[in-house]
Amino acid sequence: xxxxxxxxxxxxxxxxxxxxxxxxxxxxxxxxxxxxxxxxxxxxxxxxxxxxxxxxxxxxxxxxxxxxxxxxxxxxxxxxxxxxxxxxxxxxxxxxxxxxxxxxxxxxxxxxxxxxxxxxxxxxxxxxxxxxxxxxxxxxxxxxxxxxxxxxxxxxxxxxxxxxxxxxxxxxxxxxxxxxxxxxxxxxxxxxxxxxxxxxxxxxxxxxxxxxxxxxxxxxxxxxxxxxxxxxxxxxxxxxxxxxxxxxxxxxxxxxxxxxxxxxxxxxxxxxxxxxxxxxxxxxxxxxxxxxxxxxxxxxxxxxxxxxxxxxxxxxxxxxxxxxxxxxxxxxxxxxxxxxxxxxxxxxxxxxxxxxxxxxxxxxxxxxxxxxxxxxxxxxxxxxxxxxxxxxxxxxxxxxxxxxxxxxxxxxxxxxxxxxxxxxxxxxxxxxxxxxxxx
RNA sequence: GAUCCCUUCGUCUAGCGGUUAGGACGACGCCCUUUCACGGCGUAAACACGGGUUCGAUUCCCGUAGGGAUCGCCA
Numbered sequence: 001x002x003x004x005x006x007x008x009x010x011x012x013x014x015x016x017x018x019x020x021x022x023x024x025x026x027x028x029x030x031x032x033x034x035x036x037x038x039x040x041x042x043x044x045x046x047x048x049x050x051x052x053x054x055x056x057x058x059x060x061x062x063x064x065x066x067x068x069x070x071x072x073x074x075x076x077x078x079x080x081x082x083x084x085x086x087x088x089x090x091x092x093x094x095x096x097x098x099x100x101x102x103x104x105x106x107x108x109x110x111x112x113x114x115x116x117x118x119x120x121x122x123x124x125x126x127x128x129x130x131x132x133x134x135x136x137x138x139x140x141x142x143x144x145x146x147x148x149x150x151x152x153x154x155x156x157x158x159x160x161x162x163x164x165x166x167x168x169x170x171x172x173x174x175x176x177x178x179x180x181x182x183x184x185x186x187x188x189x190x191x192x193x194x195x196x197x198x199x200x201x202x203x204x205x206x207x208x209x210x211x212x213x214x215x216x217x218x219x220x221x222x223x224x225x226x227x228x229x230x231x232x233x234x235x236x237x238x239x240x241x242x243x244x245x246x247x248x249x250x251x252x253x254x255x256x257x258x259x260x261x262x263x264x265x266x267x268x269x270x271x272x273x274x275x276x277x278x279x280x281x282x283x284x285x286x287x288x289x290x291x292x293x294x295x296x297x298x299x300x301x302x303x304x305x306x307x308x309x310x311x312x313x314x315x316x317x318x319x320x321x322x323x324x325x326x327x328x329x330x331x332x333x334x335x336x337x338x339x340x341x342x343x344x345x346x347x348x349x350x351x352x353x354x355x356x357x358x359x360x361x362x363x364x365x366x367x368x369x370x371x372x373x374x375x376x377x378x379x380x381x382x383x384x385x386x387x388x389x390x391x392x393x394x395x396x397x398x399x400x401x402x403x404x405x406x407x408x409x410x411x412x413x414x415x416x417x418x419x420x421x422x423x424x425x426x427x428x429x430x431x432x433x434x435x436x437x438x439x
Numbered sequence: 440g441a442u443c444c445c446u447u448c449g450u451c452u453a454g455c456g457g458u459u460a461g462g463a464c465g466a467c468g469c470c471c472u473u474u475c476a477c478g479g480c481g482u483a484a485a486c487a488c489g490g491g492u493u494c495g496a497u498u499c500c501c502g503u504a505g506g507g508a509u510c511g512c513c514a
Contacts, residue, residue, distance in 0.1 A: 010514050042514065101512065108510090115440050118510060143512055160444080169442065174512045184514045204444070208509050231445075231507075238506065273452055275463035295452070297445040298507045305450075305464070315477065339477035389473070401474045408474070416475035 003035030003198045007061075007068070008188065010042040011053035014249040015060040017301055018203065018233055018241055021267040025201045025230070027066045028268060028289040031282075035198070039068040040191060043075045044182045060250045064260045065282060072195070074187045081182055084190045084220060085175070088146065093219045094175060096142030097124035098135045120145070120171035144176040146185070146216060153211040158201070158228025158291045165211035173212055189213050193222040201291060204229040230294040231271060236302040253306070257343040259317075262310035271299035278312035280321075311342045322347070328355075336422035353412050354426045360435040361409040368410050370396060372436040378429060385421035410435050 005026040009019055030037035039061065043049035054073075061068070074081075088094035099107075108118035124145070135142070150168035157163045175186045192200065207229050217224040233241045241248070253263055261280055268285045269276045272293040279285060315338055319331045322344050326334070329347050337350040352358060362368065374395060376387040389407070393399050408420060411427060424432070 008514085012514080045513070048513080097512095099512095104512085112440060112510095117441050145512095163443090165443085170510075177512050181512090183512065188514085203508090205508060206514090207443075209514090229444095234507070236450090240507070269463095270451065273462095276451065277463080293452095295445090299451060302450070308464070340475090386473090393473080399473060404474050414475090418476075419472070421472095 003030060003033040004196050005030040005199050006038040006040045006197055008040040008042045009057050011050060011057060012048040013053060014251055015057050016250060017248045017267060020250055022202055023061060023066055024264060024268050028286050029199065029291065031286045032289050036069045038195060039071040041073045042184060043073055044184060044187050063254055064264060074191065080190050080194060081187050084186060088219060093147050094144045095125060095147055097145050098140055098142050099124065117169060122172065141178040143174050143178050145172040146175050148172050149215055153214050155214060155227055158226065159230050159294045160296060165208060167211050167215060170208065170212060185212065185216065189216045189220060192225055193220060197225045199226045201228045203232050205232060228291045231296055231298045233301045234298045236300055238300060241301060257345045258306060258310050259313050262306055262313050265309050266306055270301060271295055278309045280313055280316055307342065314341045314344055315339050333426055336426060337418045340418050356431060358413050360438045361413050362438055363406040363409055367406055368436045371407065372433055380425040382421050385424045
């Protein structure tokens with residue numbers, strides 16, 4: 001049976017680098033194994049989930065090039081969850097609770113102040129039938145908790161090896177709210193089962209959930225998928241990333257003009273033992289992927305690395321990949337300037353330099369006038385620059401920087417840039433003369 | 440407060456008792472290009488600290504410090 005993996009964002013915000021790393025890891029493994037990659041919207045929280053965010057997430061994933069085979073929304077699968085709830089109630093694993101949030105909050109604080117873990121003490125299991133009747137008479141609806149086995153749960157983690165977690169140290173999770181709406185845990189397990197998910201790769205913030213979910217999978221009569229939990233990313237300063245995810249939203253990176261493959265190249269390899277390299281497509285990332293290459297310590301995500309990767313990717317990009325984004329930029333211009341770019345859009349600046357209008361920088365008027373007299377014969381090609389500068393050298397005695405620098409400045413207005421032998425023919429004789437004679 | 444995970448060049452990491460502690464990115468230098476950038480080549484750069492165990496610890500154990508995570512009617 002082929003592998004089936006899923007990326008399950010909740011549409012309560014924009015995709016950020018942490019999310020995308022999770023998406024990539026699941027995508028890469030699914031592709032490598034020739035399996036299925038599913039996009040699943042965990043939109044069980046009607047308060048916070050919106051269609052706008054769901055659309056934005058799809059847009060971002062498409063931009064990255066992570067094609068999914070199927071997609072689903074948890075908000076459309078209520079019947080499946082209802083059936084699971086009925087089953088769990090019947091087997092006694094789901095029990096009603098009438099605690100109010102205020103009571104629970106207070107209880108947690110009391111336990112904490114005594115130095116005890118703030119775990120739900122199962123008061124609801126102890127209440128009498130009279131109390132239940134009383135609650136119901138008042139019209140109060142219960143919320144429902146999953147009764148944990150309070151035993152060690154062990155699984156073989158793809159990154160961390162054998163992991164054991166004692167569910168006695170955990171609170172029985174609430175699965176269903178008073179109003180019947182569901183929390184993340186149940187739909188997630190039901191979907192994983194129904195969709196035959198074989199592997200779940202996610203951040204280590206989910207390890208405790210895994211123990212709970214394994215019990216749930218079993219209570220539902222299913223077999224848990226294989227898990228792998230990689231260490232989370234931190235910011236460049238070593239601080240947690242999740243809290244300040246806003247500045248690292250994928251759409252911001254896109255708006256900054258970064259290439260999707262720069263993002264993919266970094267996020268697929270950061271924290272792994274494979275070198276971070278500038279790739280122009282996903283294929284090498286797919287075949288080199290191995291979840292065991294992930295380390296167990298948090299890696300730093302440094303936006304500067306993204307810049308560096310982006311530049312190196314841009315230097316390799318073919319004209320066909322960028323032409324649509326660069327109106328007016330010819331193939332010749334692209335190949336002349338790409339090695340000097342950090343972002344694709346920077347080519348537009350060079351278009352302006354070549355075609356004008358631009359302000360030449362004049363260092364030495366008489367030298368430039370002399371040079372203008374020595375311009376090589378038309379038509380100009382790559383060899384014209386050499387012919388021209390040799391002639392100038394001969395007649396003026398200048399060489400090296402003295403010879404070269406004033407010409408670049410007059411012709412491009414810039415201290416640095418692409419090779420002049422490529423730029424000269426593009427600028428052309430008319431504009432060259434114009435710029436040389438600028439006073 | 441409790442529990443779990445982690446700590447090797449600036450960064451991402453290899454290492455699984457004896458190594459000149461390896462690679463990648465970055466930095467720096469040289470070469471190429473009659474400046475710059477690109478590219479090529481090269482150099483510098485690390486075992487958090489303190490105790491053990493051992494003939495011998497980067498590697499195993501304990502502790503300290505630091506970092507990350509979890510303890511929700513969020514996902």
